[in-house]
Amino acid sequence: MTGIRMLLCAVLTTTCLQPAGASDLRSKNIEIGLTAKWSTTPVVVEAAEFISDEDDGLFWHFVERMCNASLVPAAVRAGTASQREQMDAVRSVASELLSPLGLRLLQSIVTAHALSARVEMWRQLARKEAEEHSVRTSARAWVRACGRAFEIPADDEGAARAMEQVREAVLDANCVPAGTSEIKVFSDELPLGVDHTYSAGAQSSSAAASPLVVLYAQIGDALFLAAHRALAELSSTGQITYVFRPLCVDVEGAPPQTLQGYGVQLAIKNMEYKAMDDQAIADLGSVEEAEDAMAQAGEAEELDTNGFFFKTLKTRRPELSEALNTLSDVLSSAEAEQDSSQLKVWAIQDLGLQTADSVLKAKEPLRTLRDICQNFPFVARSLSKKPANRELESEISYRQQYMWGPHYSGAFLNGRSLPIVHENNLAGLLQTMQRELHSVDYLTRLGLSTSTIKSLVSLPAQSSSLRIAARHPAVFVLNDVAKDKRYARFPPSVREMLRQNMFGQISFCRKNVLTMIFVVDPSTELGLAVLGYMHDLFANGAPIRFALVLAPGATTSAIAAAGRKSADAAAADATHPTRLAALSDVYESEGWRAVAAEEATAAQTRGAARRDDEAQPAAEKASDEETKLGLLLTKLFIFCKSKMGKSSAFTFLGLTRSVREVGSFFGPPQVSPLSEDSLREAFEQTVQAKGKGISADEIFDGLSSGDLTDFDEVATSGLQYMAEKGLAQAPLLLLNGMLTPLSASFEQEAMAALQIEVRELQGLIARGALTDEQEDTYGAIAAATATFPRFNEALLLPADKVRIVPLRPHAALGDKLRWIDAGEPPADTQSDDSSARQLHAISHLLVVDLAQPKHAALVAHTLESLSSDTERRARVALIHRVAPASREAEKESTAATSAPPASAAATAAAAAAWSVLAQSASPIGPLRRLLALLHAVGPAPLPLDAAAPLFPEVPDFVSRVRSALENGATTSMLALHKEACEALKLTSEGAAIITNGRMVEVPDAMQLDAVDLALLTEFEFRQRAEGVARLLAEARRSGDLPGAGDSGHISDTDLLMFVVAEISRAAQVSAKDESRGGEGIRPDDIPCDLSCVRLPGDGPGQALELLVILDPLTKEAQRFAPIMMALQQSLGLSIVLHLNPSLKLSEFPLESFYRYVVNLQPSYDESGAATTAASDKAVFSSLRTPQVLTLHVDAPEAWLVECVEAAYDMDNIRLSELGDRKTISAAYQLASLLITGSCEEPRAGRPPNGLQLVLGTQADTHVTDTLVMSNLGYFQLKAAPGVWQLRLASGPSSDVYEIQADLNLVAGGAGKALRRRRRRKLKGDHASLLPISSQRIIVSGFMGEHVPLLVQKRKGMERASILDDDKGQAVAAESGASAPVLSSLSSWFGGGSNRSGETVHVFSLASGLLYERFLKIMMQSVLERTSRRIKFWLLKNFLSPAFIGFLPHMAQSLGFEYELVQYQWPEWLHKQTNKQRIIWGYKILFLDVMFPLSVRKIIYIDADQVVNADVGELWDMSLGKAAVGMTPFCSRDANADTTGFRFFAQGYWRDHLQGRPYHISALFVVDLFKFRRKGYGDQYRIFYDSLSKDPNSLSNLDQDLPNYAQHVVPIHSLPEEWLWCETWCGNSSKPNAKTIDLCNNPLTKEPKLNQATRVIGSRWSELDARAKMLEEHEQTVDSKIDAKIDAKIDVKIGSKRDEL
Secondary structure (H helix, E strand, O other): OHHHHHHHHHHHHHHOOOOHHHHHOOOEEEEEEEEEEEEOOOHHHHHHHHHHHHOHHHHHHHHHHOOOOOOOOHHHHHOOOOHHHHHHHHHHHHOOOOOHHHHHHHHHHHHOOOOHHHHHHHHHHHHHHHHHOOOOOOOOEEEEEOOEEEEOOOOHHHHHHHHHHHHHHHHOOOOOOOOOHHHHHHOOOOOOOOOEEOOOOOOOHHHHHOOEEEEEEOOOOHHHHHHHHHHHHHHHOOOOEEEEEEOOOOOOOOOEEEOOOEEEEEEEOOOOOOOOOOOHHHHHHHOOOOHHHHHHHOOOOOOOEOOEOHHHHHHHOHHHHHHHHHHHHHHHHHHHHOOHHHOOHHHHOOHHHHHHHHHHHOOOHHHHHHHHHHOHHHHHHHHHOOOOOHHHHHHHHHHHHHOOOOOOOEEEEOOEEEHHHOOOOHHHHHHHHHHHHHHHHHHHHOOOOHHHHHHHHOOOOOOOOOEEOOOOOOOEEOOOOOOOHHHOOOOOOHHHHHOOOHHHOOOOOOOOOOEEEEEEOOOOHHHHHHHHHHHHHHHOOOOOEEEEEEOOOOOHHHHHHHHHHHHHHHHHOOOOOOHHHHHHOOOOOHHHHHHHHHHHHHHHHHHHHHHHHHHHHHHHHHOOHHHHHHHHHHHHHHHHHHHHOHHHHHHHHHHHHHOOEEOOOOOOOEEOOOOHHHHHHHHHHHHHHHOOOOOHHHHHHHHHHOOOOOOHHHHOHHHHHHHHHOOOOOOEEEEOOEEEEOOOOHHHHHHHHHHHHHHHHHHHHHOOOOOOOOOOHHHHHHHHOOEEOOOOOOOOOOHHHOEEOOOOOOHHHOOOOOOEEOOOOOEOOOOOOOOOEOOOOEEEEEEEOOOOHHHHHHHHHHHHHHHOOOOOOEEEEEEEOOOOHHHHHHHOOOOOOOOOOOOHHHHHHHHHHHHHHHOOOOOHHHHHHHHHHHHHHOOOOOOHHHHHHHOOOOOOHHHHHHHHHHOOHHHHHHHHHHHHHHHOOOOOOOEEEEEOOEEEEEOOOOOOOHHHHHHHHHHHHHHHHHHHHHHHHHHHHOOOOOOOOOOOOOOHHHHHHHHHHHHHHHHHHHHHOOOOOOOOOOHHHOOOOOOEEEEOOOHHHHHOEEEEEEOOOOHHHHHHHHHHHHHHHHHOOEEEEEEOOOOOOOOOOOOEEEEEEOOOOOOEOOOOOEOHHHHOEEEEEEEOOOOOEEEEEEOOOOEEEEEEEEOOOOOOEOHHHOOOOOEEEEEEEEEEEEEEEEEEEOOOOEOOOOOEEEEEOOOOOOOEEEEOOOHHHEEEEEEOOEEEEEEEOOOHHHHHEEEEEOHHHHHOOOOHHHHHOOOOOOOOOHHHOEEEOOEEEEEOOOOOEEEEEEEEEOOOOOOOOOOOOHHHHHHHHHOOOOHHHHHHHHHHHOOOOOOOOOOEEEEEOOOOHHHHHHHHHHHHHHHHOOOOOEEEEEEHHHOOHHHHHHHHHHHHHHOOEEEEEOOOOOOOOOOOOOHHHHHHHHHHOOOOOOOOOOOOOEEEEOOOEEEOOOHHHHHHOOOOOOOEEEEEOOOOOEOHHHHHHOHHHOHHHHHHHOOOOOEEEEEEEEOHHHHHHOOHHHHHHHHHHHHOOOOOOOOOHHHHHHHHHHHOOOEEEOOHHHOEEOOOEOHHHHHHOOEEEOOOOOOOOOOHHHHHHHHHOHHHHHHHHHHHHHHHHHHHHHHHHHHHHHHHHHHHHHHHHHHO
């Protein structure tokens, strides 16, 4: 005790020497909250939406069970329960439907309110429809059907009567309205894309045409259950399409919905020019004390202060609390006075390494990481004193060099990339977690262990690249990187390819790791161009092995003819088996041998006829000049390579182009067509260069005439190569076998393929699959990747093109399903059990009707491929498909030449026969005979008695088949198979192959033989099944698979089939989610060493593994560290954290404090209410800093956030001047969610720049509007959750254009379908698109909505432009455009003349109280000097709520119009992080889209200007041909004192400007008419996006950008008197100044307020005083209004009291 007291006294004595001001620096709190505009949404409805996302069937189980009185309390069912009671009820019901991990995630998502926007969408939809149909607001349930609403009364009798009325209405023939497709779509006949549509599984195909019935009811209400049962019954019989939309009870006085998933940044502000408002302190009077609220918000994170942990000390010695508090304040003040951001360079350089070392050594790494990066300015000084761990530095340096570059951050869930690190999207992350959890839950239900599931879900996704085994005699290899001397300068190790280079350049090595095989038709210009490109790559020394396949005349028919040569030769041989003979080789009957012989004869006849048909076209091709030249080039190339070497062959290829080049004065040389003379010249020069004794003319003439035939066979081998490899077109590139078709953009396509392949190789090298010891690198790459012997475009598809069906355990797939295989698989050599066998990794389910000959042939080919499967990997089973009964009637109308459709009886007989034979000991032989019989008899019923001798293995064949048909076994089986088809969502009636869940539809026109089916087996094994089979075999050996005695046990092979299908489905869903970019990294791919920490999971959450690579001193770390903590605490997932700090820092990395709002664990108060009001806030506790802070809300891209309550200037927070007030707070609101989109005019191939779009509802068609950019056709609109209609604005947009859409997409609300198309172009058959008046958009989530929009010009308006001026319109009129439309255009734009009476539009922006004060003065100065009508356009993004509230009063008092504009920075445009630079960007980058088309000109004026002249003069000023007018820096009367600061007069800027003036952006005029028409806004954004990525570019963004772009976007120089600034102008020109700007002075750095009163003088003060008077008057008026309202309330209360 004495020692501590002495220590305190000593320290306190020492601190007495501190400056007086330091002791005034006390800890303060800042509290920021963000809420939605809507009230709190019910927990029950959010939970129902979660379960709906999990499974549609589970949703209906959930809502039905929520009505169960024994499970759910009455208060919950009535909607009056507390949030705790609701959550308890949800847990109780959902626990029977979800796994424990699923229940955890449900709780987390509901706590995070991630589905609140969707619930609000239901609420708004119900309100809208209730108003339209005059439904009482008190109604507990009602039905909308047939354009009417039926309210359901509370009593049982009334409810039954109402449902009977509904039944009568929907069964009325007039219920479904007739009309056009668009009328049907917008008559609410079809459900929305997000609707809960009931499906009983037995609905008929006509259900889609049945009337739509929508039930609005509260989940849990008894009225819902009664109505639901009645409607479900009607739906199950196909009489209606039943949709349920939850009805949310509005609770009076409910608080607004709090939000999570946003961050708050307090950045240290640069106060070099002291831009502060001296009136800011006066505003503190309305700040409420919040100490109690802070105490409830949670304990602050403890950080050491000069080595002391005061919270711990006070806990241990409470009697010293007061003394410890004093010491803490003094030490904190002293530490805060020392600005960490001013550390010396040598103290800064190792901060990243020191931070990483501290985190990795901490007991709680995630908490330490969060505390350091979010409070870095406080802890940087103490961190800098820690010793640097050089061993850790060495490992990090190695990984940055060979694995990822410096500054890289990324997150991967089970090996799949998550963009949450770079994008603030908590809702999207939780949705991704749910998708991953879906797979984990399903695999858990299959009985797999957590460790096995973890390995399965982390398997790498199917490769998107398809590789072909390209080795073949027709491939000519032209160089060898490993041996040729020209490549000696490259390092020999393959690990060199892992080295990270600047700007993403590729690191090469002296190995044949890259082999480019170009397959080229030299008889085409495109083929010759590709040859020239290959020659250029070689000539430039690219260390790539080049190879060539020359296939002259490579048309589809020529390739097919080449492929048929061997087949026709074989067919001529009587011993060669045809398709039927292949089946009859096991027949014992002479009759069937005769059938086989007959088919063989027919096949030969067909082949001869086909050859006769092809003879004439082939002869014509032979005489084709281009094909002859291509063939001659091929022969000459082969001669050069074989007789003169590879170098001469390359030389010849180069000369074939150079001799045809014709010089051009302008641009590149032109290339003349290939001719025999050019080939002769190229060949002669090649021979001369080689210097061998070869007679060039003799050889050329011999090859050209055909006399020299030595190379004829080799010259035609290219076509055979393409046929054998299944390649249907040329040119194409095989890069290490990876297939890339080439088009006219072959250079870009080849480079894109090269980049992809390099990343693939880097992965192989990192995993050790490709090493220096391997001599055959090409073979090693093929062995380590999915490489196939040939290509089939219908079977070998990339992952995103494969169709995966929901393959789940089903009765039809159970024990009664007969699987056929060619024998037991090989023994499992790694198992201790000698009897253990490998699994059949490939399961083919053939969905066929055996009564159809083509289906029977498909099964025959499958059995043939099965017999040839030496690895015994595959097995086959049939799902029998029955022809619909309606097809019986089609027999009469079927043409005589067509085979009649199969009858149900024939199908049943065939299915029964198959089932009987499949049970035999060796079924393949009998089944092949059965197929031959079925093929022969066609659709006729199977002749059982005649067939009996064919199956001696089954003596009772006939009786068993007849018994199955008669006792109903076959009927039951077919019914079961029909259910299976519906469960698999098979829609077409053709044959299909389902291979481990992947479906291949086989239409009648498709020919698949045994080779193709063997290829399918190999493809599916290598791509999707091999890894799963290996993991399940390991699990079986370790005893982790469920045993035969377990409940619900399924065989290991069935288990493998279901697992592969689920893993494939999950991978495809992940791939389709465009918000998840980048390549996946699995935890096992990277060893967890010194720079890594592994945090084990808890319980079932361990199956989800999160791999994070993070630079700890970045905004990404500030944001993601608390997310990782929340995920692990709530879900128990495993985390592997790799730290990747910058090793040599030269600047202070984080000059900001940060808090991220995320809390995934619910908490409640004593009343059961959620404590979200306190927990869903960003709290900065115990802040001590003398620096000025500026606040920025880091919200998701789709959120438009605005401040609605702030009693303090959040742009200039000075903690030292808060006095005794402990806490300041501010309230922000989610004003809107963002609808973004890309608009395209497909026929023109470009976006319709300037197209004006309007968003509204059916009741209010114009709620907001926007313009389409030329950049990507981008547009954005603000909206609330709900259903919206997107239209073209009246006027030029709708007169010239019309919307084109797929009506099914529009009917679905563009919801789920469009989310899958996010940031993609809407592709499809444009001929199938139809014009519509509006497009439906559903906003139902916090990620907003992305809308692809297609438009086209109306007939007769093809040459009209909505951006044309009067002259342009005249030209359009001459071209045939209609006069009324052009008149509309002209009236809309107002022509090109200046009108003295028109409104002058002035644009400005401000942030912070000081600049809002300046803005009021500027606006008054404008109004004071003009008689014109003025409309101010102010950017709303940064204005305070006080200013926005004051604007209406100011506008009314001073007589001006105003409008607030708001725009969200597009996500594709490079972002700024500094708030001032963000403001500068808004000032210049979006001028063309921020204002309506009707605004034809805008004047921008900085807020800190005072206008001395009439802005009408500036408005009327001609800008000449330019669209932008700016004032140049003063040159006639320049300020000599600041000459040295005129950077634009020297160095880079002087050279770039080339005599053009450098302009000031404080005042400028934009002719928006010209600006839009010439796409200048797009040019600004292009320049900005390119330059801003360099941190040293665009120092003054708003000014440098337009000056840099002058050569593209000309600037008209305004007279210098239009902008006078003391910094740059002399005093002699001041009296003539038309505006005075308070420019920052780099010499004096004088504060703005001092400068204003000194430079502008009394006028500024008078305008300032007038603004204050207006404010005081507004406050007085508001006070009187409040007093009157209070008085009225008192009177009402008094009268009520008297009544009582």
